[in-house]
Amino acid sequence: MNFTLQHQAVNSQARAGKLETGHGTIETPIFMPVGTAGSVKGIHVKDLKEDIQAQIILGNTYHLYLRPGTEIIEEAGGLHKFNGWSGPILTDSGGYQVFSLGDIRKLTEEGAKFQSHIDGSRHLFTPESVVDVQRKIGADIIMAFDECTPGDAGYDYAKKSLALTQRWLERCVNQMEKTKPLYGHGQSLFPIVQGAVYPDLREAAAKHATSIPSDGYAIGGLSVGESEADMYAMIEVVNPILPKDKPRYLMGVGTPINILEAIDRGVDMFDCVMPTRNGRNGMLFTKNGIINIRNKKWAADFSPVDQDGTSFVDHNYSKAFLRHLIISNEMLGAQIASQHNLAFYLWLVKEARRQILTDNFKAWKEELVQQLGKRL
Amino acid sequence: MNFTLQHQAVNSQARAGKLETGHGTIETPIFMPVGTAGSVKGIHVKDLKEDIQAQIILGNTYHLYLRPGTEIIEEAGGLHKFNGWSGPILTDSGGYQVFSLGDIRKLTEEGAKFQSHIDGSRHLFTPESVVDVQRKIGADIIMAFDECTPGDAGYDYAKKSLALTQRWLERCVNQMEKTKPLYGHGQSLFPIVQGAVYPDLREAAAKHATSIPSDGYAIGGLSVGESEADMYAMIEVVNPILPKDKPRYLMGVGTPINILEAIDRGVDMFDCVMPTRNGRNGMLFTKNGIINIRNKKWAADFSPVDQDGTSFVDHNYSKAFLRHLIISNEMLGAQIASQHNLAFYLWLVKEARRQILTDNFKAWKEELVQQLGKRL
Ligand SMILES: [Zn+2]
Ligand SMILES: [Zn+2]
Numbered sequence: 001m002n003f004t005l006q007h008q009a010v011n012s013q014a015r016a017g018k019l020e021t022g023h024g025t026i027e028t029p030i031f032m033p034v035g036t037a038g039s040v041k042g043i044h045v046k047d048l049k050e051d052i053q054a055q056i057i058l059g060n061t062y063h064l065y066l067r068p069g070t071e072i073i074e075e076a077g078g079l080h081k082f083n084g085w086s087g088p089i090l091t092d093s094g095g096y097q098v099f100s101l102g103d104i105r106k107l108t109e110e111g112a113k114f115q116s117h118i119d120g121s122r123h124l125f126t127p128e129s130v131v132d133v134q135r136k137i138g139a140d141i142i143m144a145f146d147e148c149t150p151g152d153a154g155y156d157y158a159k160k161s162l163a164l165t166q167r168w169l170e171r172c173v174n175q176m177e178k179t180k181p182l183y184g185h186g187q188s189l190f191p192i193v194q195g196a197v198y199p200d201l202r203e204a205a206a207k208h209a210t211s212i213p214s215d216g217y218a219i220g221g222l223s224v225g226e227s228e229a230d231m232y233a234m235i236e237v238v239n240p241i242l243p244k245d246k247p248r249y250l251m252g253v254g255t256p257i258n259i260l261e262a263i264d265r266g267v268d269m270f271d272c273v274m275p276t277r278n279g280r281n282g283m284l285f286t287k288n289g290i291i292n293i294r295n296k297k298w299a300a301d302f303s304p305v306d307q308d309g310t311s312f313v314d315h316n317y318s319k320a321f322l323r324h325l326i327i328s329n330e331m332l333g334a335q336i337a338s339q340h341n342l343a344f345y346l347w348l349v350k351e352a353r354r355q356i357l358t359d360n361f362k363a364w365k366e367e368l369v370q371q372l373g374k375r376l
Numbered sequence: 377m378n379f380t381l382q383h384q385a386v387n388s389q390a391r392a393g394k395l396e397t398g399h400g401t402i403e404t405p406i407f408m409p410v411g412t413a414g415s416v417k418g419i420h421v422k423d424l425k426e427d428i429q430a431q432i433i434l435g436n437t438y439h440l441y442l443r444p445g446t447e448i449i450e451e452a453g454g455l456h457k458f459n460g461w462s463g464p465i466l467t468d469s470g471g472y473q474v475f476s477l478g479d480i481r482k483l484t485e486e487g488a489k490f491q492s493h494i495d496g497s498r499h500l501f502t503p504e505s506v507v508d509v510q511r512k513i514g515a516d517i518i519m520a521f522d523e524c525t526p527g528d529a530g531y532d533y534a535k536k537s538l539a540l541t542q543r544w545l546e547r548c549v550n551q552m553e554k555t556k557p558l559y560g561h562g563q564s565l566f567p568i569v570q571g572a573v574y575p576d577l578r579e580a581a582a583k584h585a586t587s588i589p590s591d592g593y594a595i596g597g598l599s600v601g602e603s604e605a606d607m608y609a610m611i612e613v614v615n616p617i618l619p620k621d622k623p624r625y626l627m628g629v630g631t632p633i634n635i636l637e638a639i640d641r642g643v644d645m646f647d648c649v650m651p652t653r654n655g656r657n658g659m660l661f662t663k664n665g666i667i668n669i670r671n672k673k674w675a676a677d678f679s680p681v682d683q684d685g686t687s688f689v690d691h692n693y694s695k696a697f698l699r700h701l702i703i704s705n706e707m708l709g710a711q712i713a714s715q716h717n718l719a720f721y722l723w724l725v726k727e728a729r730r731q732i733l734t735d736n737f738k739a740w741k742e743e744l745v746q747q748l749g750k751r752l
Contacts, residue, residue: 043708044711068700083697312422313420317460321452321458321459325413330417332418335420
């Protein structure tokens with residue numbers, strides 16, 4: 001895996017880069033659609049590639065481990081063969097999902113014991129086992145096993161939690177060294193910087209992560225309940241410490257505005273379920289603002305879903321028809337809204353890149369964020 | 377609307393024809409995907425056209441009347457404009473759905489009073505009002521308002537019910553004459569032949585329907601609980617009475633075998649929710665038999681969904697991946713299975729047509745029905 005920093009914006013930390021993987025080159029900044037169980041909800045793989053123009057997708061280790069299980073994925077020859085997505089894949093470590101299980105998981109030094117949300121069966125994730133699972137999934141980018149510290153964690157808890165994440169990181173690194181890729185393409189481990197909303201913890205975390213030579217670094221534990229000001233402040237603490245010549249991935253973020261603000265602060269990679277999840281509920285992101293398509297005002301609006309949109313769904317269907325589908329709980333409504341939102345997110349990062357490369361990012365961003373939050 | 381009978385099979389009543397409508401020509405025999413609320417569940421309109429190669433779709437008057445309502449559809453300029461499907465559309469009369477409501481509907485000479493399954497609001501459908509609604513929807517083919525006699529109806533009930541259907545048919549015909557198409561394309565009313573499983577009632581019904589000059593005729597009240605033998609017997613009673621130079625539509629039928637047997641008996645048009653509904657549950661129809669993709673035996677079968685299939689989904693996804701999606705309740709699973717099944721149904725009628733035109737239908741059908749029912 002090789003990252004080339006192509007351009008740094010003026011008056012901004014925004015960067016344009018190129019990340020070469022065993023499954024093709026990613027142009028950054030980039031947004032990664034979330035394919036929880038190996039499928040981006042409601043989206044055909046060919047549309048993901050040709051229509052949405054996704055360059056890399058994310059898979060959830062926790063979900064894939066439980067269903068279909070690593071054995072099936074290994075037999076298929078890895079997730080790329082299994083789901084038919086031939087571009088790069090990043091998998092999370094499962095930590096975030098396991099910690100979201102609440103009562104049915106228990107954290108120890110060894111790892112996390114949990115019960116499956118599907119059938120109640122008992123499992124143990126350790127730093128070693130989640131590396132092994134991600135090896136078998138065949139992810140191009142493997143995430144370290146960490147504790148995603150809750151947004152409202154007190155300082156003492158956050159400090160202890162970070163120390164655990166750091167010990168686990170070292171175990172992940174060891175396990176990566178002891179094991180090999182299974183399918184002939186390279187796999188890179190990204191450490192995750194935790195530390196909740198405490199600048200000194202984030203600084204220590206960034207320094208510790210940076211001490212481990214890696215192909216990229218992630219910022220985790222943000223967009224988990226803290227304020228947006230805190231989120232941006234933590235990015236500003238961490239990014240200057242991370243190496244300039246490696247990609248930076250902000251996990252699980254966020255709204256189009258969050259993404260532009262984070263790009264402005266030097267982040268290169270993003271993922272979020274928002275475009276698909278909110279889409280299924282009828283929320284559409286556009287460059288002019290947010291549409292709640294359930295709103296009565298769209299009932300007889302026969303204009304295209306998004307006349308500026310890049311997806312075929314933007315032009316083949318009207319707002320009134322999409323509203324009818326969403327209100328009627330028709331699958332096609334969820335499909336259209338998800339596809340629109342993903343195409344919009346991919347447009348957003350592609351346009352951000354273009355603006356960075358032409359040294360107009362800051363002005364473009366300042367103007368666009370005025371629009372993006374509007375309720376249409 | 378104009379029907380040309382192009383060829384009659386040897387040793388069979390099977391027919392190949394051409395039905396010209398205001399939205400293009402349909403080659404018969406044909407299967408019509410069901411777009412209940414104006415959308416075929418899980419299928420993009422362009423896939424319906426280009427991938428599945430549907431030639432005509434069906435809309436449900438009951439559902440469209442309740443949601444989005446005829447006002448919105450009229451404002452859109454008709455259902456074709458509203459949902460973006462530019463080919464022919466047939467709408468049912470709403471009778472079947474209303475009569476399925478059970479306790480919350482009441483039948484009188486005037487029509488059917490019912491309560492919406494959505495919000496409990498009270499409505500009245502009459503022969504006149506359902507013609508008006510279908511005028512506003514802009515269906516190329518309008519179905520008469522009838523009582524769909526239950527499959528287990530006794531003779532006396534069936535006879536009284538048929539008499540009502542016949543009086544209602546005459547009121548529909550009057551209303552058609554009193555009204556005009558709204559969107560510049562022609563609209564044709566198809567009478568529906570009822571009579572439950574009683575040959576003399578079916579015969580009387582077919583004669584009465586035939587006495588009304590129409591662009592096509594439908595056989596209703598089959599596949600509603602009676603035996604397959606009864607269904608085929610009723611088709612054999614009705615079809616010889618119907619005019620040879622008009623298309624014959626068997627409503628709500630059925631399995632691939634049902635369709636071939638009905639084609640063999642002179643039916644030209646079909647609709648059924650089976651390909652999409654059963655697809656969502658993981659049942660796949662193929663020329664080699666039926667696959668229950670939930671079955672454990674497919675868990676590690678990485679062969680294409682259907683190597684003989686005509687849809688891109690047949691080749692872009694494996695059986696094992698589709699199984700995983702269906703088991704995991706992923707939307708994409710329902711989309712793939714629905715698209716496969718619809719493409720298979722369209723292949724089936726297209727191939728039947730080809731076999732009729734080359735005078736090989738009977739032999740081809742006899743061989744294929746041996747396969748279609750097998751459990752793979
Ligand atoms: Zn998110
Ligand atoms: Zn049916």
